[in-house]
Amino acid sequence: xxxxxxxxxxxxxxxxxxxxxxxxxxxxxxxxxxxxxxxxxxxxxxxxxxxxxxxxxxxxxxxxxxxxxxxxxxxxxxxxxxxxxxxxxxxxxxxxxxxxxxxxxxxxxxxxxxxxxxxxxxxxxxxxxxxxxxxxxxxxxxxxxxxxxxxxxxxxxxxxxxxxxxxxxxxxxxxxxxxxxxxxxxxxxxxxxxxxxxxxxxxxxxxxxxxxxxxxxxxxxxxxxxxxxxxxxxxxxxxxxxxxxxxxxxxxxxxxxxxxxxxxxxxxxxxxxxxxxxxxxxxxxxxxxxxxxxxxxxxxxxxxxxxxxxxxxxxxxxxxxxxxxxxxxxxxxxxxxxxxxxxxxxxxxxxxxxxxxxxxxxxxxxxxxxxxxxxxxxxxxxxxxxxxxxxxxxxxxxxxxxxxxxxxxxxxxxxxxxxxxxxxxxxxxxxxxxxxxxxxxxxxxxxxxxxxxxxxxxxxxxxxxxxxxxxxxxxxxxxxxxxx
Amino acid sequence: xxxxxxxxxxxxxxxxxxxxxxxxxxxxxxxxxxxxxxxxxxxxxxxxxxxxxxxxxxxxxxxxxxxxxxxxxxxxxxxxxxxxxxxxxxxxxxxxxxxxxxxxxxxxxxxxxxxxxxxxxxxxxxxxxxxxxxxxxxxxxxxxxxxxxxxxxxxxxxxxxxxxxxxxxxxxxxxxxxxxxxxxxxxxxxxxxxxxxxxxxxxxxxxxxxxxxxxxxxxxxxxxxxxxxxxxxxxxxxxxxxxxxxxxxxxxxxxxxxxxxxxxxxxxxxxxxxxxxxxxxxxxxxxxxxxxxxxxxxxxxxxxxxxxxxxxxxxxxxxxxxxxxxxxxxxxxxxxxxxxxxxxxxxxxxxxxxxxxxxxxxxxxxxxxxxxxxxxxxxxxxxxxxxxxxxxxxxxxxxxxxxxxxxxxxxxxxxxxxxxxxxxxxxxxxxxxxxxxxxxxxxxxxxxxxxxxxxxxxx
Numbered sequence: 001x002x003x004x005x006x007x008x009x010x011x012x013x014x015x016x017x018x019x020x021x022x023x024x025x026x027x028x029x030x031x032x033x034x035x036x037x038x039x040x041x042x043x044x045x046x047x048x049x050x051x052x053x054x055x056x057x058x059x060x061x062x063x064x065x066x067x068x069x070x071x072x073x074x075x076x077x078x079x080x081x082x083x084x085x086x087x088x089x090x091x092x093x094x095x096x097x098x099x100x101x102x103x104x105x106x107x108x109x110x111x112x113x114x115x116x117x118x119x120x121x122x123x124x125x126x127x128x129x130x131x132x133x134x135x136x137x138x139x140x141x142x143x144x145x146x147x148x149x150x151x152x153x154x155x156x157x158x159x160x161x162x163x164x165x166x167x168x169x170x171x172x173x174x175x176x177x178x179x180x181x182x183x184x185x186x187x188x189x190x191x192x193x194x195x196x197x198x199x200x201x202x203x204x205x206x207x208x209x210x211x212x213x214x215x216x217x218x219x220x221x222x223x224x225x226x227x228x229x230x231x232x233x234x235x236x237x238x239x240x241x242x243x244x245x246x247x248x249x250x251x252x253x254x255x256x257x258x259x260x261x262x263x264x265x266x267x268x269x270x271x272x273x274x275x276x277x278x279x280x281x282x283x284x285x286x287x288x289x290x291x292x293x294x295x296x297x298x299x300x301x302x303x304x305x306x307x308x309x310x311x312x313x314x315x316x317x318x319x320x321x322x323x324x325x326x327x328x329x330x331x332x333x334x335x336x337x338x339x340x341x342x343x344x345x346x347x348x349x350x351x352x353x354x355x356x357x358x359x360x361x362x363x364x365x366x367x368x369x370x371x372x373x374x375x376x377x378x379x380x381x382x383x384x385x386x387x388x389x390x391x392x393x394x395x396x397x398x399x400x401x402x403x404x405x406x407x408x409x410x411x412x413x414x415x416x417x418x419x420x421x422x423x424x425x426x427x428x429x430x431x432x433x434x435x436x437x438x439x440x441x442x443x444x445x446x447x448x449x450x451x452x453x454x455x456x457x458x459x460x461x462x463x464x465x466x467x468x469x470x471x472x473x474x475x476x477x478x479x480x481x482x483x484x
Numbered sequence: 485x486x487x488x489x490x491x492x493x494x495x496x497x498x499x500x501x502x503x504x505x506x507x508x509x510x511x512x513x514x515x516x517x518x519x520x521x522x523x524x525x526x527x528x529x530x531x532x533x534x535x536x537x538x539x540x541x542x543x544x545x546x547x548x549x550x551x552x553x554x555x556x557x558x559x560x561x562x563x564x565x566x567x568x569x570x571x572x573x574x575x576x577x578x579x580x581x582x583x584x585x586x587x588x589x590x591x592x593x594x595x596x597x598x599x600x601x602x603x604x605x606x607x608x609x610x611x612x613x614x615x616x617x618x619x620x621x622x623x624x625x626x627x628x629x630x631x632x633x634x635x636x637x638x639x640x641x642x643x644x645x646x647x648x649x650x651x652x653x654x655x656x657x658x659x660x661x662x663x664x665x666x667x668x669x670x671x672x673x674x675x676x677x678x679x680x681x682x683x684x685x686x687x688x689x690x691x692x693x694x695x696x697x698x699x700x701x702x703x704x705x706x707x708x709x710x711x712x713x714x715x716x717x718x719x720x721x722x723x724x725x726x727x728x729x730x731x732x733x734x735x736x737x738x739x740x741x742x743x744x745x746x747x748x749x750x751x752x753x754x755x756x757x758x759x760x761x762x763x764x765x766x767x768x769x770x771x772x773x774x775x776x777x778x779x780x781x782x783x784x785x786x787x788x789x790x791x792x793x794x795x796x797x798x799x800x801x802x803x804x805x806x807x808x809x810x811x812x813x814x815x816x817x818x819x820x821x822x823x824x825x826x827x828x829x830x831x832x833x834x835x836x837x838x839x840x841x842x843x844x845x846x847x848x849x850x851x852x853x854x855x856x857x858x859x860x861x862x863x864x865x866x867x868x869x870x871x872x873x874x875x876x877x878x879x880x881x882x883x884x885x886x887x888x889x890x891x892x893x894x895x896x897x898x899x900x901x902x903x904x905x906x907x908x909x910x911x912x913x914x915x916x917x918x919x920x921x922x923x924x925x926x927x928x929x930x931x932x933x934x935x936x937x938x939x940x941x942x943x
Binding site: 015016017027028029030031032047048049050051052053054060065066067068069070071074102105127130131132134135211212214215218222283284286416458 | 821
């Protein structure tokens with residue numbers, strides 16, 4: 001009966017529509033699993049192995065729900081003489097009825113268990129406990145396999161306590177787990193609990209949680225890189241067009257039309273780039289089916305990238321800009337002190353700081369974009385290039401960053417069982433002010449360079465990535481503190 | 485084995501192609517390669533590329549890079565020009581004054597210029613100055629009709645330096661050959677002359693410094709003070725009178741050695757430095773490439789597959805469903821799995837018999853027998869009260885089948901009741917009962933009680 005294969009297998013079983021698929025979706029990070037299927041239509045078990053470098057550490061099996069538990073139990077009771085033959089009797093039932101369409105669901109769900117799988121029995125803790133499911137629980141107890149009961153609250157009511165005392169009589173371990181809302185640490189805790197079902201399952205489950213933790217850290221790091229790349233691209237983006245020289249003389253209608261066209265393309269590009277970042281981050285966290293309710297990419301939509309409301313929500317105060325600008329400028333000014341071997345007595349840092357603060361204060365005021373500029377095209381005498389952008393506004397960088405970090409946070413916290421649309425309302429507070437001074441300075445320095453359309457070298461880009469990474473951690477901390 | 489430039493370009497090309505691939509696939513692919521190569525091994529990019537190429541195509545042909553082709557053509561042209569210039573320059577130096585002596589001072593000045601040029605080229609290459617870059621870009625665009633790969637941008641300086649040093653070396657070599665051939669086939673008369681007021685001793689000291697590297701082991705190429713005194717000439721006075729004609733030719737070993745030691749050897753050394761520098765910068769360009777760190781990460785990090793790409797059966801319920809009916813008056817009724825229908829069934833005032841749930845199957849059969857006794861000709865309606873939020877199971881289907889057998893001609897109506905019986909079940913809950921009734925067939929219907937309808941109307 002017990003599988004000789006050392007890889008743990010867990011059959012997620014239960015009454016129909018009690019959240020089995022939600023649990024599997026969250027633990028396998030798979031949002032493609034159709035949740036709340038019609039009972040009786042899921043007829044086959046589906047296996048979800050966790051593989052590391054092709055090596056399976058454990059497998060979850062999503063099974064159909066019990067359809068005729070009382071009939072099965074009746075058959076079992078009529079074919080058993082004593083408690084010692086119960087597991088064999090269950091196996092005999094499966095062999096006997098494998099081709100019987102009436103018991104197809106029961107055979108499907110019992111087959112992995114008689115092959116040695118651990119039992120994860122899922123119940124809905126939001127409905128009161130009744131004795132109706134005792135037939136199922138009895139059948140599972142008859143299999144003799146290690147078992148864990150999971151109270152998954154689907155609705156808002158809480159009947160966990162009554163379930164806990166009842167389930168404790170049938171299962172080795174009873175845990176509560178909200179498949180839609182449980183934070184990542186609870187996923188790991190649950191997997192470790194799976195490992196406690198049998199001594200030889202502990203090590204693979206421990207290893208699995210280690211790999212999942214590292215995967216999560218890697219994803220955060222990759223997110224910081226993606227956000228940095230988008231930030232650099234959006235801050236330095238320029239729209240350009242080649243046109244005949246006489247077509248855009250100052251003050252002419254054609255020039256204004258050209259400027260409007262380039263401006264519109266510039267805005268459009270920024271929205272598309274932001275959307276791409278959203279999709280990249282979602283794909284990184286394996287969310288493929290999210291319906292996002294951030295904002296339609298329409299002009300001056302309330303939550304659009306360029307709306308006033310967005311600006312109010314995500315931009316930083318002028319005092320913040322001036323302070324961060326002072327810090328960033330002072331770092332540059334220290335170079336002067338270093339060159340004079342300290343003979344300038346720190347005046348370089350002070351002057352640099354003041355210049356930085358003044359620049360940030362001035363440029364952080366409004367959405368300024370380097371408007372249409374015309375230049376001659378080399379090698380083509382009668383042609384010229386018209387360019388629009390890049391943005392001159394530091395706040396634009398902070399808005400893009402704020403929105404990106406907020407989206408990342410929601411995605412990283414979202415479980416794959418969640419099916420509600422993802423809402424990204426603007427934040428009310430200035431989370432950036434909770435970051436460390438070094439991170440704020442690094443952000444300010446990089447954004448100031450980008451505003452001046454200067455390329456970041458590899459070291460500077462890495463510094464910005466590190467600052468964004470710190471921003472992600474800071475935002476996560478800030479969110480947890482503000483919801484605590 | 486491809487060169488480091490080919491490796492860099494092939495890596496960049498693969499990086500551009502990989503932009504279209506999913507990160508999950510890339511991670512799996514590169515982690516697989518790292519595991520096959522052995523844990524802890526430093527990644528060999530050339531081997532990684534060879535494996536990708538070998539897997540990706542049936543031919544083992546090396547890929548073609550237009551940038552490398554251009555540079556080969558450009559270098560060949562530049563070096564050929566250097567070779568021709570070497571011949572022309574030396575011929576010019578030897579014969580520019582017609583019948584007059586060849587002024588060794590001029591040759592020394594030219595050697596000094598060559599040395600300075602070689603050093604300037606080396607410094608320019610090491611410092612990364614590229615004053616000629618627009619010319620190269622323009623040429624490249626004109627010949628290739630495409631933008632050069634940005635991956636090569638940091639190597640343009642070192643590549644140009646190496647090409648320039650190679651051309652300088654060939655220039656020096658062909659010039660020396662021209663000199664030696666001229667020595668053999670011509671009667672060359674060397675002398676020295678200068679406008680400056682200098683003595684033969686002072687000039688001899690300069691020449692001795694120049695000849696220092698070889699004076700110890702090649703005295704014939706190290707001119708004596710007498711030779712310096714004897715071979716000085718002045719443009720406006722005939723000086724041939726006091727000098728033996730043979731002495732004019734004694735300078736050639738010194739000139740040849742000066743050219744070899746101060747033009748060719750420095751160029752050869754600086755060419756070696758430029759080649760080493762190009763190699764180092766090529767390696768550095770590869771490790772600085774934006775795709776390199778990402779590749780290392782993919783190779784070093786275990787690929788964790790949580791089963792997220794496995795899609796399930798995908799059998800979603802169909803949307804179409806039949807309409808609900810009203811609850812029949814004074815029917816036979818049964819409570820399924822503990823459902824209650826307080827006040828929802830008109831004409832039914834006694835407690836409902838029970839079936840399903842925690843009851844045994846025998847108890848279900850007894851309930852059906854009891855209902856069969858109550859059924860009369862006028863009462864052929866059976867209402868099965870269920871909990872709307874509970875999913876209908878096959879056990880209920882079995883019970884309905886048994887009911888039809890035990891109660892011939894009966895019309896079965898399901899009455900799903902919400903947690904609060906006064907509330908109408910929500911559409912999602914009602915939907916699963918309607919679809920269940922459709923699946924079961926046999927005239928099974930789904931009812932919503934009138935009070936429920938009214939409540940629904942209010943809400």
